[in-house]
Amino acid sequence: GQNIDQPTEMTATEGAIVQINCTYQTSGFNGLFWYQQHAGEAPTFLSYNVLDGLEEKGRFSSFLSRSKGYSYLLLKELQMKDSASYLCAVRDSNYQLIWGAGTKLIIKP
Amino acid sequence: GAVVSQHPSWVICKSGTSVKIECRSLDFQATTMFWYRQFPKQSLMLMATSNEGSKATYEQGVEKDKFLINHASLTLSTLTVTSAHPEDSSFYICSARSGSEVELFFGEGSRLTVL
Numbered sequence: 116g117q118n119i120d121q122p123t124e125m126t127a128t129e130g131a132i133v134q135i136n137c138t139y140q141t142s143g144f145n146g147l148f149w150y151q152q153h154a155g156e157a158p159t160f161l162s163y164n165v166l167d168g169l170e171e172k173g174r175f176s177s178f179l180s181r182s183k184g185y186s187y188l189l190l191k192e193l194q195m196k197d198s199a200s201y202l203c204a205v206r207d208s209n210y211q212l213i214w215g216a217g218t219k220l221i222i223k224p
Numbered sequence: 225g226a227v228v229s230q231h232p233s234w235v236i237c238k239s240g241t242s243v244k245i246e247c248r249s250l251d252f253q254a255t256t257m258f259w260y261r262q263f264p265k266q267s268l269m270l271m272a273t274s275n276e277g278s279k280a281t282y283e284q285g286v287e288k289d290k291f292l293i294n295h296a297s298l299t300l301s302t303l304t305v306t307s308a309h310p311e312d313s314s315f316y317i318c319s320a321r322s323g324s325e326v327e328l329f330f331g332e333g334s335r336l337t338v339l
Contacts, residue, residue: 146326148328155315155333155335156332156333157230157317157319157330157331157332157333158268158317158330159330160327160328160329163326163327202267202268211270212258212270212328214267214268214269214270215267216266216267217267
């Protein structure tokens with residue numbers, strides 16, 4: 116079956132760095148997405164990786180290793196507004212998006 | 225980025241009634257729209273995929289006669305929950321994509337409460 120694993124919850128301190136991991140087992144691979152979702156709101160797009168390596172976008176970076184079925188989202192200089200759930204999603208060979216359950220990130224002052 | 229608007233944001237209805245949720249792409253042509261359901265503390269669950277002018281493709285376990293999806297234009301898709309029951313209470317979210325573009329744009333979501 117298809118499976119996306121990410122930690123349920125993480126806690127970090129304002130100003131620090133946090134890495135949220137995502138491992139996947141899917142039928143084929145056509146890209147990996149990270150979305151941010153604040154409570155009660157719809158997800159917003161953060162990043163897209165289809166080739167191995169690191170994609171940097173401001174305070175957020177996303178890494179992909181296709182051979183390991185692994186990705187991480189790195190958040191630097193954490194701000195209180197970064198408290199949210201972070202969803203990892205993989206597009207499989209049928210171009211269907213398979214969603215992880217999300218990682219709830221709690222930022223403490 | 226592109227904007228997708230979903231309406232209504234909140235709806236409360238009595239059991240047995242039908243509820244329609246609209247999803248509009250405001251500044252691009254949404255050739256494909258997706259409807260998701262999200263229960264508290266759970267991830268998004270894809271309900272159906274609709275391409276403009278075609279019948280929606282429903283995921284396994286989703287009743288197509290209960291969740292009616294219409295995608296009659298490139299800017300509007302609707303989800304109608306027919307004869308809603310309390311177990312249908314959930315957060316319904318639409319997303320849209322233009323052509324072969326990678327990025328999905330999400331609507332704000334609609335929280336349905338069935339009494």
